[in-house]
Amino acid sequence: MKTETLPARHVEQDMTPRAALYLRQSVEHAEGIDRQDARTRSMAASRGWTVAGVFADDGQSASKDRGPKSAWRQMLAAAERGDITHVVAVDLDRLLRSQKDLLTLIESGLAVVTVDGEIDLASADGEFRASMMAAMARFEVRRKSERQKRANEYRASQGRPVPGRRRYGYERDNITPRPDEAAVVQYIFQSFVETASVRGVAQTLNAEGRYPTTGTQLWTPRRIRDTIMSRAYIGEVPHLGTWTKSEALVPLVGLPLYRRANEMLADPTRKTSPGAEVRHLLSGITYCGVCGSRMTFMRDYRCRADSKHPVIKKEKLEGIVMRAVTSALLLGPSAILPATSDEQDTLEALDAALSRVQKQREGIMALVREGLTDAAAERPTLTRLKDEERRLVARRDQLAQSSVAAEVLAGIKSHLFDGHRVSIEKAVEARQAIQERVESLSLARHRELVQLLVHVTVNPGRSEDRVVVAHRVVDSLNEDAA
Structure with a gap:
């Protein structure tokens, strides 16, 4: 429902209260807003007030700041211009849930009326009762948040995932494997280790019609990379800033395969995909x-x-x-x-030199994958060989x-x-x-x-x-x- 306003009228010309109907719900759902509109409009009509505007924040939490484009801010601007004198809402919770919002209404001088009980902020008694109700609402919000945090911390300390969006490869409890998706996760790790190409893995999965069921509709190189880096697939959960082994979470990938894939992913000298094939003579040159x-x-x-x-x-x-x-x-x-x-x-000489450098580099990478040498210790040598390979390729291209x-x-x-x-x-x-x-x-x-x-x-x-x-x-x- 869009915000509606009527032209401003001066008090001297018409002393009839000009009411703003404020409608809000946290989850975007037109039916709920429509019911609030009917109830608040009925109350304004029963009092003989003119509805000077309808301000609806659909899908907006009152516990979060409402920005300059929100209906809440537009209503306050209308009050500042003198376009409205009263605010009608279903109840105070729909209107505000913080002391800051309450102070804003008090300073505006608006009379606030709720369907479930009238509050007049123009009087000291009404202001006191509204302050108490806002404080209670704020207390409920913070208490709920604290309970949720404690519950999440307890789950993590017990090695159980915290509630949230379902992780690909698992059921909604994020503990029990979903067989068809678990097979895809295992394929991602194994295929990447064999091909060293996140783009190639994504293209193969999309071509075979094995799409992700959450988030994006297609596998992307970024999503493949994130999957390989996720420690949840080796049965770990985050707790107090670190990842710990979970007894409840069933791992989908073995630790050696996980380490091998992530070492390859982190290798700065890893070859990348050459990109799309050029099809036109002067494209890019x-x-x-x-x-x-x-x-x-x-x-x-x-x-x-x-x-x-x-x-x-x-x-x-x-x-x-x-x-x-x-x-x-x-x-x-x-x-x-x-x-x-x-x-x-x-x-000919450049081809031979290039072949020697590539074989030496591939030999070191094979030792790293087999765990016979440390990737960090070999990184300077691998970087030097990669630089030499680039120099030889550039010189060869020049002669070619x-x-x-x-x-x-x-x-x-x-x-x-x-x-x-x-x-x-x-x-x-x-x-x-x-x-x-x-x-x-x-x-x-x-x-x-x-x-x-x-x-x-x-x-x-x-x-x-x-x-x-x-x-x-x-x-x-x-x-x-x-």
């Missing part, structure tokens, strides 16, 4: 000319950061970049080609990008010269041959070639001039080369 963010393909190439920034058709952008890449390959110097075989740092240029140019440019002059006809043929070879590359190799040769920026506008291609190697092709 073209940049927005407005904010500098990368552009991605969503029906067209567009800025990832802001949909209002430059947008360009796929065919147009890729055509412009293809011409620039072909020109760079046709006119580029030998600097495009990879290092000579005399250098030690060849692709150069090699793709050599792959395209092999046997083409040597036929351009006719004596000491460049043959125009052969140049046209060479350009066509280069373009055909570039188009025959795999998507990954094609992207490597683009990143090696050019940097692409798309500015606002409609003409092709808004696409700025900066040549990385053949800088003579840049417009500002002069």
